Amino acid sequence: MITTQQLTKKFGDCTAVNAVSTEMHEGAVFGLIGSNGAGKSTFLRMLAGVLKPDGGQLEIDCETVWENPAVKSRCFFIPDEPYFFKNATPETVKSFYTMFYPKFDCAQYDRMISVFELPPKKRISELSKGMKKQVMIIAAVSSNCDYLFCDETFDGLDPVARQAIKGIFAAGMVDRKLTPVIASHNLRELEDICDRIGLLHKGGILFEQELDAMKLGIHKVQCAFAGPKTQSDFPDAEGFKVMKFEARGAMVTMTVKGNRENITERVNGMAPLFTELLPLSLEEIFISETEVCGYDVKNILF
Amino acid sequence: MTSKTSSFKFGRLTMHRFKQLTWLTTLWSAGLFFALPVLQSMQLGFLMPQKSYGYGEVNSLIGNDNYLVLIGVFVTGIIAACVVQAFMNSKTQNDLWLSLPVRREKLFAANLTAGGMAVLIPLTAAYVITIIMTVLTPSAYGFEMKFALFGYLRAVGLFLVAYSITTLWCVLSGRTIIAVLCAIFTPAIGVGSLSIVSMFFSLHFKTYYASTAYNNALISLYPFAPFFGNSESLYTIMQIVWTAVAVGLLILAFWLVKRRGAETAGKALAFSKALPVVKYPLILFGMSFGWLLFASTTESLGWSAFGAVAIGLCVFCFVNVLEKFEFRNILHHWWKYGITMAVFGLSMTVLLLDSMSFDTRLPARDNITEAKVYILGLNDTSLNPSKTYGETITDSEVIDTLYKISEFAVSNADKMYSHSEIFGYINLSMDRFVNVSMSQDYMTFAVDYNGFIRIYHLQLDQSQRTELTALLMGSGNQAFITALSGVYDLSPGDVDMMNVNFYDVSYNYMVELAEANGSEGGGWINDIITALRADVLLTSTEKLQNARILGVIEMRNSKGRTYSIPIYDYYESIRETWLWDAINNHALKVDPVLIESIEVERNDNNTSVTYTDPVKISELSSALITDEDVKYNPLVTIATEYTVTVNYKDGRAVIPSLCNEHMPEWLKNS
Numbered sequence: 001m002i003t004t005q006q007l008t009k010k011f012g013d014c015t016a017v018n019a020v021s022t023e024m025h026e027g028a029v030f031g032l033i034g035s036n037g038a039g040k041s042t043f044l045r046m047l048a049g050v051l052k053p054d055g056g057q058l059e060i061d062c063e064t065v066w067e068n069p070a071v072k073s074r075c076f077f078i079p080d081e082p083y084f085f086k087n088a089t090p091e092t093v094k095s096f097y098t099m100f101y102p103k104f105d106c107a108q109y110d111r112m113i114s115v116f117e118l119p120p121k122k123r124i125s126e127l128s129k130g131m132k133k134q135v136m137i138i139a140a141v142s143s144n145c146d147y148l149f150c151d152e153t154f155d156g157l158d159p160v161a162r163q164a165i166k167g168i169f170a171a172g173m174v175d176r177k178l179t180p181v182i183a184s185h186n187l188r189e190l191e192d193i194c195d196r197i198g199l200l201h202k203g204g205i206l207f208e209q210e211l212d213a214m215k216l217g218i219h220k221v222q223c224a225f226a227g228p229k230t231q232s233d234f235p236d237a238e239g240f241k242v243m244k245f246e247a248r249g250a251m252v253t254m255t256v257k258g259n260r261e262n263i264t265e266r267v268n269g270m271a272p273l274f275t276e277l278l279p280l281s282l283e284e285i286f287i288s289e290t291e292v293c294g295y296d297v298k299n300i301l302f
Numbered sequence: 303m304t305s306k307t308s309s310f311k312f313g314r315l316t317m318h319r320f321k322q323l324t325w326l327t328t329l330w331s332a333g334l335f336f337a338l339p340v341l342q343s344m345q346l347g348f349l350m351p352q353k354s355y356g357y358g359e360v361n362s363l364i365g366n367d368n369y370l371v372l373i374g375v376f377v378t379g380i381i382a383a384c385v386v387q388a389f390m391n392s393k394t395q396n397d398l399w400l401s402l403p404v405r406r407e408k409l410f411a412a413n414l415t416a417g418g419m420a421v422l423i424p425l426t427a428a429y430v431i432t433i434i435m436t437v438l439t440p441s442a443y444g445f446e447m448k449f450a451l452f453g454y455l456r457a458v459g460l461f462l463v464a465y466s467i468t469t470l471w472c473v474l475s476g477r478t479i480i481a482v483l484c485a486i487f488t489p490a491i492g493v494g495s496l497s498i499v500s501m502f503f504s505l506h507f508k509t510y511y512a513s514t515a516y517n518n519a520l521i522s523l524y525p526f527a528p529f530f531g532n533s534e535s536l537y538t539i540m541q542i543v544w545t546a547v548a549v550g551l552l553i554l555a556f557w558l559v560k561r562r563g564a565e566t567a568g569k570a571l572a573f574s575k576a577l578p579v580v581k582y583p584l585i586l587f588g589m590s591f592g593w594l595l596f597a598s599t600t601e602s603l604g605w606s607a608f609g610a611v612a613i614g615l616c617v618f619c620f621v622n623v624l625e626k627f628e629f630r631n632i633l634h635h636w637w638k639y640g641i642t643m644a645v646f647g648l649s650m651t652v653l654l655l656d657s658m659s660f661d662t663r664l665p666a667r668d669n670i671t672e673a674k675v676y677i678l679g680l681n682d683t684s685l686n687p688s689k690t691y692g693e694t695i696t697d698s699e700v701i702d703t704l705y706k707i708s709e710f711a712v713s714n715a716d717k718m719y720s721h722s723e724i725f726g727y728i729n730l731s732m733d734r735f736v737n738v739s740m741s742q743d744y745m746t747f748a749v750d751y752n753g754f755i756r757i758y759h760l761q762l763d764q765s766q767r768t769e770l771t772a773l774l775m776g777s778g779n780q781a782f783i784t785a786l787s788g789v790y791d792l793s794p795g796d797v798d799m800m801n802v803n804f805y806d807v808s809y810n811y812m813v814e815l816a817e818a819n820g821s822e823g824g825g826w827i828n829d830i831i832t833a834l835r836a837d838v839l840l841t842s843t844e845k846l847q848n849a850r851i852l853g854v855i856e857m858r859n860s861k862g863r864t865y866s867i868p869i870y871d872y873y874e875s876i877r878e879t880w881l882w883d884a885i886n887n888h889a890l891k892v893d894p895v896l897i898e899s900i901e902v903e904r905n906d907n908n909t910s911v912t913y914t915d916p917v918k919i920s921e922l923s924s925a926l927i928t929d930e931d932v933k934y935n936p937l938v939t940i941a942t943e944y945t946v947t948v949n950y951k952d953g954r955a956v957i958p959s960l961c962n963e964h965m966p967e968w969l970k971n972s
Contacts, residue, residue: 011565045401045564048397048400048401049400049401050396050397050400050564051563051565052564065404067405069403069404070403070405071403072401072402072403073403075401075403076401077397077401079394079397079398079401081393081394081397082394082397082398083395085322086322096318096844099311099314099315099318100311100402100403100404101403127486132317145529149401161541164669215564268873288641299637
């Protein structure tokens, strides 16, 4: 299990990751979402032992990561821009990683290289961006690591490759309790694969929840009343918190935090002419959560 | 098991990195092939048809004189360090390397080893091939393995220095280009600053002196320079010192690499605290350079200040741009430049006011209350000699004399002309012994300190000659002599103009010297004059900087301010002869107590006598001279009719020469 307590990283005057406390359970996919510059990559680089935290604690299975080869040999980091040596080929990548990962499965690597139809002896610099990512992911999976840190890994992959990789991740989770931590802006992808989501914004964590619970805890409510309504007509209460309110005459659209029953009961109590509760996509949740923090598209555009 | 696995990983990692340097190894090997075996082969091919050649010619290329190899080692060392440590300055490479299950130190060490192997393996191979080729070449006589070994070690030392300094800068900086620039230029800040200070004094203080030894010492402060120098012992020592420092720098780099954040990749400096340490010395260096450049061309203080401000500003802007790699940063923190400028201005003001008494401008005579005469050793480079010796003089008349001499020295210090007819001389004993020779047009100071004779030479015009003659012959001189010679015995001569000799009762040999200079054209003084004349014709120089300082007359005024007047020695080669312990060190430097017996054999009748009496042994030993004395000292002659064998108590036996001039009377009469 990965635990962070008040994890902080500063770059000069800028606090990239600000007192983030979270837990990532083994065998589950943790999705890391956040606005640009929220600190997702920095967070992952700290998990991978590339960056040294300036404050707080970071432990993987109760051991610190920084300068700890034993722990790092159970982790694999796929950065957003993977680096390959000049003249490297998928073959040489394999021999390189076998130096560092004692459980590296060469047969699996060869098999997957073959399945993905990657040329094993071709220079990686001549491969496409997506193929480079594929080589890196194959190396990561073949390393038989316990923790996989992926930074925008699905970027550049075609839909078939994406599905295949997801399948490989899922198999790893079943077989050996692989724990992928995936940072991505592609919320649709995360929605499919993640068990738990952490939302970072401006270095701090806004929330961290099981994806299902998250979806069940926030709803979009569309309702119509006999007369015009304002947000003050819907005060916050236990199990009912209006995050976003829009009224056009008697027509009201709200994003409300709370469980379905509470929301339905509260809205129905105001005698609506019409009510509808819609589930929010991860993207909508992201937008509504970050809007609360002032990260509003209107603020950006106007 | 862990240790074995760990070392195995290190070895594999090192080899992996080494393979990635194949291009460097190949290029370097190709260069070495031409610089060592091919050149040596050409050299041997050129030498062998000759009937005779110096052994140095066979050993030169493989020894110390192969500058191609040294330049190659220097350049390759810098390139290798940059290439193997470049990953630290790249975010993408950091993500790869630092996420791997390997400690930073081990990764660093593996890279370091791989870089070293890429350079040293071809170098070693090239030397081995060249040595084998030379040994196997028929008629290539004179080859000595030690020269090849020294040449190899020198190259390895230079590599270590270049490699470690660049490696350290790779760790300290976040960009390779900055690492290279810093590796080459920052080690020169110290030596550059000292050189600029020396140039500054030369420019602004008329008689400021910097000896060759001082300049050599300065050069040695630049870590790479001693490896390109000749085989002087100073350079050899500095090569060893800098190699040891290089090892220290690598240890420092090891220590720093653990503390270096991966996020510093791409920044100018990985450790921001290092920035002012580099930046402001560079700016001050630029300011000093600007000052000197304009001062030497315009001789105007205003233009000098302009040069300092302008070039300092250029350096400031350049460093600022490099700092962020952004042109908009060009005048960042401009006020800090103002502070730097103020510090520089203050320093220049202090220096120009001569608060350190580097200048030799004399104070008014009335202000002088006491004086001292220092005689400096050969290696003294400062105008502020040790205060441990030098007699304080308060006698007004003596100070008058010294003042006149000082005036003369100051006003003539930058003149140097060939020697002409000498018609008289005067010997003054001061402190130990000072010899002043007067000629028609010149005055020569000969100074004896610790057995070394140093000579300086000044041109006289008519008025000066008259003045000095009066000075040296007059009552002032007599008072001067009297005051200084409390322990001296006066023994005036009868040479044309003057001949005043003193001797220190503790140096008996002076008696003979005084007797020897009985007339012009004869005696040891004439020998010196003859040698002087010959030497001046061959080796004279007008460059004051090339002269050696041989003494300082120090004057202190009533306010306690001290003025130092340097006395120069213009004669390089004659010094080499006459600085030889020609006068008082010609005897065997052996305590007679160590001698068991001395056997003296007369060659004409083959009779011999063995002396065991300590008194006779003592007297005899003072007349024994070495082969070097015989070779270099024209003041002594060998008593060829004797063969002397000295038997030491430890069983050794030595056969020195017997000096006629010091032979005991009882031996002559025996």
